[in-house]
Amino acid sequence: MYIIELDRWNIKQGLSSKPYTDADYIMADTNIQGINNAIQYAYNHGFTDVVLPRGQYALCYPRAIRMVSNMTFNLNGSTLKVIYDSDRKSPFDTRTTTDYYKFTGNSVIFENVTNAHLIGGTIIGCRDDRSFSNAAEERKVESSYGVVFQKSTRYSSIKHCIVRDYMGDNITFSSTAIRELAEFNMNLSLNSLDYTTGQTTPSTNTLATGFINIPTDAQFSQFQIAGAGYTRLTALNTKEVDVFFYKADNTFIGVLKKKKIYTDISIPVGAAKMRMLFFNETNPSKNLQITLKFGLIPHHNVVEYNEIYNGHRGGITLGGSYNVVQHNVVRDNGKGTNSFLDGKPIFSDSTRYAINQEDSYGDNCVIRNNLLYGSNHGILAGCYSIQIENNHIYNMDSIGINLYSLLYTNVRGNVIYNCATTIGLMSSNFGNAYVNISENSMHGGNMSFSTNNSYQINVTDNNFIDVTTINMGNSNINNVFRNNRIKYANVSGTPSITANKMEGCIIDSTTVRDITLKVYKQSGCTFNNLRINIQTPNGTTKSEKVAIDNCEYTNSVLINHIFLTKDREVKVTKSKFIDTVVKVGNINTPGFPATTILEDCDLIANTVSNLFATDFNQPSGMIKLNRCNVEISNPNFSYLISHDKTIVKAVFTLFLKECKFKYTGGSTSLNLRYYNSINPMIKFISSDNVFTDIILPAPDPGIYVNYDIDDTYKENVMLQADGDKYSAIVHHNLNTLEPYVFSVSPASEIVRPIIFITNNNSIVIKHTENINLKVTVKKLQ
Missing domain, CATH: 3.80.20 (24 nucleotide stem-loop, u2 snrnp hairpin iv. U2 a'; Chain A)
Known part of the structure; x- marks a missing residue:
């Protein structure tokens, strides 16, 4: 363990007050340089732990503390604070404009490090000092971050810290790699590649790239295929690619098949070039919007046991792959209109959140066992796949959990309380996308997937309390709504449930209240204290049927x-x-x-x-x-x-x-x-x-x-004169006459009538006398 020697590295304790002088900024910048030098010294001399003497330390922009591999930086209960003045120019602001409030930066950076850990202190951003005197413009600022994981950082963490008051996010993951190739010339051709020789062969539905050089400035053993810019999913019709590897002299090494985007692709030893084969593609001029990430995006990092609050736009931007956010309190970030009590304005866009993945894409991130509250949105999840488990999410002005651009999501065991929308879905952009929502307890708000048809949705074993609207949509007939308990105690308005089918659910109310069910098939459900208005999802435009089986209704x-x-x-x-x-x-x-x-x-x-x-x-x-x-x-x-x-x-x-x-x-x-x-x-x-x-x-x-009108027809027929004969038509338009028997009373020899069938399947009785006859037509069983 190395305890940083403050005098040796020219690090000063103490925080001055506004208005800050140039000397204050210079001291803060010197502190950052001193900390970085001390961490590097400890690394060079074989230490694995660096401890900062407990105290208060000023930081400033744009310089940041940079973490080092295989090193734990222990803040030891210290406070690191960014000094900032919205109305006065920092000596490190080299811009020539007067919008001083747009001067931004980051405080702690994990960049291309492994096994690096930050623990045990408080980190305060610039929002704490900002005046927002030009509130209309300053409230739009978002590009300062507290702790940043970027460029292939792996197996690293931040633990037991307070991070607060940054303009963008207090903690952020940037889905960047050590080396990236974006918007490069792929020399696409309408060809395939031979799996034995690696040479091109004619094709009508695959695109082959030309040779792509593998960067040599680092010994890369892995890369990923990702989107370009804001297009996280690429423009590929099929999200799986075959990758062919070659030596420097174009000698074919071999092929790795069906490698999906966002996942690791190993680079063989000796490979200097590669080509890729894209399926179900016919246009060599198509912009595939692909970026190659050499060295991978941040993965297998952990954010745990922290308190993260007062982020101007948000708390955590989660991205990369296999990163875990757990056991944190994430509060009052990206605040809503009803929760900002410190007098400072809210961020200018509605995308304000506790945790978000707007641009930081990746695969299989985990958000579990966190307490989130006091934001506009809770979790905005747009990862390739994600686990959201056992979180307590409450008092969100808008959405508790919103899912978008996903292939797979498991939302399980969460408590979502007093959010305007409990769980929402946006377009998946993937084929065969699957969302599992199970064993959650949702209180208030609504859950509506009505405009979405790109997911298979499984909603099972959840507890809904006063959730006004539950809408599973009706575009995917295989969506499941099963074994859920729905309770109405203080709900306002008329609650409703829309689904193709509903199975094994318990729906009850503390007092008798109205509810609208737009469900085609209901099976094994129990209803208590409800006035149930049976409708159908498309009932206003077409005639529809509802099938209910094995259900139980009490006081309804x-x-x-x-x-x-x-x-x-x-x-x-x-x-x-x-x-x-x-x-x-x-x-x-x-x-x-x-x-x-x-x-x-x-x-x-x-x-x-x-x-x-x-x-x-x-x-x-x-x-x-x-x-x-x-x-x-x-x-x-x-x-x-x-x-x-x-x-x-x-x-x-x-x-x-x-x-x-x-x-x-x-x-x-x-x-x-x-x-x-x-x-x-x-x-x-x-x-x-x-x-x-x-x-x-x-x-x-x-x-x-007193008879069954579906299969028995009875008429009293008074035959009327028609020339020298009398006749009457008893029944019309029987589909077939063979299953029917006919009888006429009285049936004596004297009044026996003549009965015959016309061409239009009508029964006609004829008789020579004017007599009242009783005719019975009975369908055989």
């Missing part, structure tokens, strides 16, 4: 309501309704019926006074029950159907078939009433039902039908 209302949508059929199978009303309706949308079908379901009325309800001012709708069990224990049960609007005429049909009704609420039978008003009824159909301990009302003529 299942509503199939038409309002400015097309007709909709909701089919519910093998489900259970406990004190839940099934309701259909149509308001101001003529010609589009609402149909709800229940098959093999159980309906239990312990407290509700009706099981079915309507809300119509336009025809029509129907509720149909097949093979359902209905148990009524409420002795105050009023009627089966409650009509909201009792003066509307002929808008609704209830169809009960092969159901079992049982009253269990007392020693006497239940006097059942069918409806609270006959006016809205088109038909009340009851076919082959069993009623136990229930006294049925007298049927209403013209409304009540």
